[in-house]
Amino acid sequence: MNAPNTEIVHCPSCNAGNRIPAERMGAASAKCGKCQAALFPERAAAHAAEAYKLRCAQCGARNRVPGTRLDAAPKCGKCHASLPTAELFAPQPVMVTDGNFEAKVLKSPLPVLLFAWAPWCPTCGAVVPIVDQFASESKGRIRVGKLNVDANPQLAGRYSIMSVPFLFIFDNGELRESMPGALQKHELMLKMAHYL
Numbered sequence: 001m002n003a004p005n006t007e008i009v010h011c012p013s014c015n016a017g018n019r020i021p022a023e024r025m026g027a028a029s030a031k032c033g034k035c036q037a038a039l040f041p042e043r044a045a046a047h048a049a050e051a052y053k054l055r056c057a058q059c060g061a062r063n064r065v066p067g068t069r070l071d072a073a074p075k076c077g078k079c080h081a082s083l084p085t086a087e088l089f090a091p092q093p094v095m096v097t098d099g100n101f102e103a104k105v106l107k108s109p110l111p112v113l114l115f116a117w118a119p120w121c122p123t124c125g126a127v128v129p130i131v132d133q134f135a136s137e138s139k140g141r142i143r144v145g146k147l148n149v150d151a152n153p154q155l156a157g158r159y160s161i162m163s164v165p166f167l168f169i170f171d172n173g174e175l176r177e178s179m180p181g182a183l184q185k186h187e188l189m190l191k192m193a194h195y196l
Contacts, residue, residue: 005023006021006022007019007020007025009039011032011035012037012038012039014035014037016032016033016035018030022086025087025089026086027040027071028070040089050067051065051067052064052067052141053196054083054084054085054109054110055108055172056079056081056109057107058076058079058081059078061076061078061079063078065083065085071085084109087108088139089139089140090143092135092136092139092143092145093115093131093132093135093144094143094146095145096114096145096146096155097151097155098152101155104143105143105145106170108170110141110143111142111169111170111171111196112142112144112168112171113167113188114147115131115144115145115166116159116166117146117147117164118164119150123165123182124164126182127165127182130182130183130184134185134188134189137185138192142192142195149161149164165181166178166179166180167181167182167191169191169192169195176195
């Protein structure tokens with residue numbers, strides 16, 4: 001069981017599990033305790049020309065942060081609150097539950113694609129690799145979450161999920177779109193492009 005405000009991150013080099021405090025999640029300086037490899041190599045290699053867009057948790061304003069400024073504790077241009085840059089490189093897809101839905105989806109600084117599925121659904125099993133690949137390719141721009149509707153009946157009821165697979169798009173704490181069925185990776189990117 002994880003201590004409060006920590007997550008287990010597996011090393012990309014040796015696959016060892018590392019307990020990371022929430023405030024260090026995604027930090028370029030985070031290293032594996034076993035092999036000393038960077039736990040977030042994409043963050044360490046952030047190119048100077050890259051910029052990331054994320055919402056302020058306080059006022060909801062969208063902010064553009066250059067890749068070179070991610071570790072400099074950037075602040076919101078509107079309300080001057082600290083921006084949660086560590087969340088850009090959190091491992092994904094995120095497993096969304098009744099308990100963490102508000103923190104992982106509604107308060108996400110990034111637009112969220114939420115994939116609702118069930119273990120008994122054969123179509124869901126075929127779509128999972130597509131969602132996983134999309135999650136890995138869109139890290140830092142889009143948060144991708146998975147919701148097991150059997151294990152989380154409260155959310156299934158709240159959003160009237162009667163069939164799976166089902167996709168939801170959330171941005172700035174609000175449900176923007178909902179789509180029954182499955183989409184290919186390029187269709188997911190086209191749907192999410194409007195929210196980037």
